[in-house]
Amino acid sequence: MWELLWLIILHIKLMKNIEKLYKLEVIKNRIDVLDYIKKYYDSEVFFGYCQGCNLFSKLWSCPPYNFSTKDYILNYKYLHVFGTKVFISKDNFQNDKHNKDILEILNYVRRNQEKELLEFEHIYKDSISLNAGSCLLCKTCTRLNGNVCIHKDKMRYSLESLGCDVQKTALELLGIEIKWSKDGKILEYYTLVSGFLTNKNLDINLKGQ
Numbered sequence: 585m586w587e588l589l590w591l592i593i594l595h596i597k598l599m600k601n602i603e604k605l606y607k608l609e610v611i612k613n614r615i616d617v618l619d620y621i622k623k624y625y626d627s628e629v630f631f632g633y634c635q636g637c638n639l640f641s642k643l644w645s646c647p648p649y650n651f652s653t654k655d656y657i658l659n660y661k662y663l664h665v666f667g668t669k670v671f672i673s674k675d676n677f678q679n680d681k682h683n684k685d686i687l688e689i690l691n692y693v694r695r696n697q698e699k700e701l702l703e704f705e706h707i708y709k710d711s712i713s714l715n716a717g718s719c720l721l722c723k724t725c726t727r728l729n730g731n732v733c734i735h736k737d738k739m740r741y742s743l744e745s746l747g748c749d750v751q752k753t754a755l756e757l758l759g760i761e762i763k764w765s766k767d768g769k770i771l772e773y774y775t776l777v778s779g780f781l782t783n784k785n786l787d788i789n790l791k792g793q
Contacts, residue, residue: 608668616663617658617663620748621654645719662783668790704788
């Protein structure tokens with residue numbers, strides 16, 4: 585009980601200064617959509633993986649869909665890919681007891697980046713952003729009750745949810761090896777991969793702070 589109370593107190597103290605708990609490195613690249621589809625799109629394989637996820641069919645940002653994800657991507661000419669390496673302060677986090685805190689940090693970074701990407705959509709017309717994971721907007725998605733999304737203006741899909749190989753994308757286009765936690769140890773870095781589809785060849789920088 586005392587250990588749990590200590591963890592709660594530590595969590596509150598840490599999250600008050602959340603921006604001091606991590607550092608970011610953002611790497612970007614741009615690729616023609618036709619080339620990307622040829623090399624990194626395989627909906628049959630990745631929708632199969634999605635079916636093993638507990639969010640499958642429960643969020644509007646996740647499969648299955650009533651539209652062609654390939655056509656969705658092909659509506660645009662260029663894909664701007666952003667890989668964010670999130671370095672967590674090991675002075676504050678040593679093991680998997682802090683998994684929830686680390687997830688909160690990653691979601692904090694994600695929300696900042698998603699806000700920035702939505703702002704890009706207003707600046708660069710005929711574009712759409714792709715988030716680094718499933719939707720974070722609602723605590724409970726309306727899809728569970730068979731109702732339409734209440735945030736259609738903000739809800740965005742991710743590359744993996746559209747049937748793309750994010751691990752291969754990160755490695756080959758960004759030079760980032762996506763790492764997975766083993767033995768309860770804090771990773772060297774955590775990876776977020778987001779995207780921005782456009783019909784113009786742009787030079788875009790994602791800050792994400």
